[in-house]
Amino acid sequence: MGLTGSLKNGRKSRAGHAKYRVLLVGCPNVGKSTLFNALTGLSRHTGNWTGKTVDSSAGPVRGTGGRIALIDTPGAYSLDATSPEERIVADAVRSGEADLILIVCDAGCLSRDLALVLQVLELSRRAIVCVNLVDEAQKNGLTVDCKTLSEKLGVPVLPAIASKGQGIRALIRSVEQALSEPRARPAQVDPALFEGLSSPEVRYSRASSIADAAVRKTGAGTEERRLAADRFLTGRFTGKLALLALLASVFYLTMRGANYPSELLSRLFSGMLGVIRAWFEALGIPQTVTGAVCDGALATLFTVVAVMLPPMAIFFPLFTFLEDVGLLPRIAFNMDSAFAKCGSCGKQALPMCMGFGCNAAGVVGCRIIESPRERLIAQLTNSLVPCNGRFPILTALIPMLFASAAGAWTGLVRAAALTGLILISVSVSLLASRMLSRTLLRGRSSSFALELPPFRRPRIIKLVVRSIFDRTLRVLARAAAVAAPAGLAIHLIANASDGSLLRGAVGLLSGPGRFLGVDGEVLTAFVLSLPANELFLPMLIMLYSGGSTVPESAAGLAGALASHGWTYSTAACTLMLTLFHSPCATTLLTVKKETGSAFYTLAAFLVPTLTGAVLCLAVRLVFALF
Amino acid sequence: MDALRLSGIEHGGLCRIEAVEESPAKPRLQSLGLVPGALVTPLFTASSGSPTAYSVRGAVIALRRADAERIKVTRLWD
Structure with a gap:
């Protein structure tokens, strides 16, 4: 098991002739596999629950003539290795085998997902952030300003709706551009951005303040309906x-x-x-x-x-x-x-x-x-x-x-x-x-912490x-x-x-x-x-x-x-x-x-x-x- | 006086995490964003009284009663 193994397998098999390897990482249930399918044209099975992807797989990015291989990873909330998946992802990011890291976020959970983004960026600045599910966030009255995010993080940030194929072409262009300039210096960011990230408290408070600056509440949400459905499905009778x-x-x-x-x-x-x-x-x-x-x-x-x-x-x-x-x-x-x-x-x-x-x-x-x-x-x-x-x-x-x-x-x-x-x-x-x-x-029995994704x-x-x-x-x-x-x-x-x-x-x-x-x-x-x-x-x-x-x-x-x-x-x-x-x-x-x-x-x-x-x-x- | 625990907050009540007690579950809770300073609201509870679903950082996370008892909070409004 382990991603390093599959990186190697991936290189040998489908990604055999690929010149570049792009690693796809992100928190659980932010639509990584959906994005993977949209970017590669493959049809890996996706599911609306945390932990659907337990192994890694690789596929060539569409329209790049097989030059760029995309490697999907299991969802991980952090690189702290508190679960086997997190260990796999942390090893893959640290190994430096990838030419570029594509970090996927849920537009509705940026104050959480940015903590992972910061952790990854601390290790490698050769990265692109994709803010997925912007339609779902919009429905909940949230608008994400990708330009502000990009300025704060110092890497390209692009919006997408992977399930509808929106934003995919721009994302592929951005990936190609980043790979074609291997020696480009990363944009200047506040050096304090990566200080003390090993503490979850620091990481999350910084993620919150970046999210606060980039996310605007533009309308009323539909959380009430979701809550009603959840109360019904989990009610006593x-x-x-x-x-x-x-x-x-x-x-x-x-x-x-x-x-x-x-x-x-x-x-x-x-x-x-x-x-x-x-x-x-x-x-x-x-x-x-x-x-x-x-x-x-x-x-x-x-x-x-x-x-x-x-x-x-x-x-x-x-x-x-x-x-x-x-x-x-x-x-x-x-x-x-x-x-x-x-x-x-x-x-x-x-x-x-x-x-x-x-x-x-x-x-x-x-x-x-x-x-x-x-x-x-x-x-x-x-x-x-x-x-x-x-x-x-x-x-x-x-x-x-x-x-x-x-x-x-x-x-x-x-x-x-x-x-x-x-x-x-x-x-x-x-x-x-x-x-x-x-x-x-x-x-x-030890503990239980499970994310309940939106319907x-x-x-x-x-x-x-x-x-x-x-x-x-x-x-x-x-x-x-x-x-x-x-x-x-x-x-x-x-x-x-x-x-x-x-x-x-x-x-x-x-x-x-x-x-x-x-x-x-x-x-x-x-x-x-x-x-x-x-x-x-x-x-x-x-x-x-x-x-x-x-x-x-x-x-x-x-x-x-x-x-x-x-x-x-x-x-x-x-x-x-x-x-x-x-x-x-x-x-x-x-x-x-x-x-x-x-x-x-x-x-x-x-x-x-x-x-x-x-x-x-x-x-x-x-x-x-x- | 003993501090308020997350398990003691009623549904819909907004609170802020003050501290997470040491336990084998702590790293897991932290990596989910349950760290001091995080805003949390209990949403609904399973019929047996555990687990409870909490809104935290835009996501909904279910925690067992025993784990929620280890999280100290302050209530932000009633």
């Missing part, structure tokens, strides 16, 4: 109700909306499969090859796409919308006291929310937690919330438990069931955190395009890349050994499986889907059908499972195992990389696995009683 309602409606829309396209896709795919098989036969390709390609690789691939694509294409834009509005920090705010009682930190709610997308990303996201002990707790418990690889399993199994019994309310009942499962996984995360902080990671109106079209391409298709591609070869492999193994190899595995695991309330096939499918959770459903079907056919729709799935003796109890235990089992291989590797410890990687494996075993037994017992 309204807060919990609003969050639950949001969660439930996201799930409702996802499950309801995905139904029809899923069926359409599977019908389309089974048609395609028929055509492909006919081609194979017409070309005189041997039966075994046709079977392996069509029934093994393609059928598995098609099932994964049909089951996963529609829910993800709905869920991700909705989730990204809530993320961009600024909901996640409010969730962390509401949950902090619960996490504090469990000996951990409310910020754990942020990587937990990321975990709903991808647990590996969630584990990396834990870097925003300052205390190493609390960070470990968050890393070890991240897999207790279901990632999008597991969501399709849940959405496919829930209809089995809640068949159309509820009539017109079926959709709502299913959404409520999914919400309930999510609440169970969140509660189990809390409980596991508590147990960890009483045993393996003993200690008391921001997401740019819908950009959001949809970005979440489809960056998240949905990427996840799908990963799943598909594993599904096709895995389907092929299972098919070959099943046929080559006349099924004895797989049957042997199933037989071996049927004892423990039955003990946990499921069967050997389910447990084998979970073991075989260690590379990626997306594999579970196709694996299970393959195992049940002995490696021959895969039904393409959820309805066919339910029928297939029922015919293999599935009861309500089996479905409920499988749901528990889906929520709580070993993290996927990628997540385990990420834990190893983040903690650098084989012991904690083992713990990250054991925590969800043991949790799953215990809860399965509990569910089985409950069903046995009735």
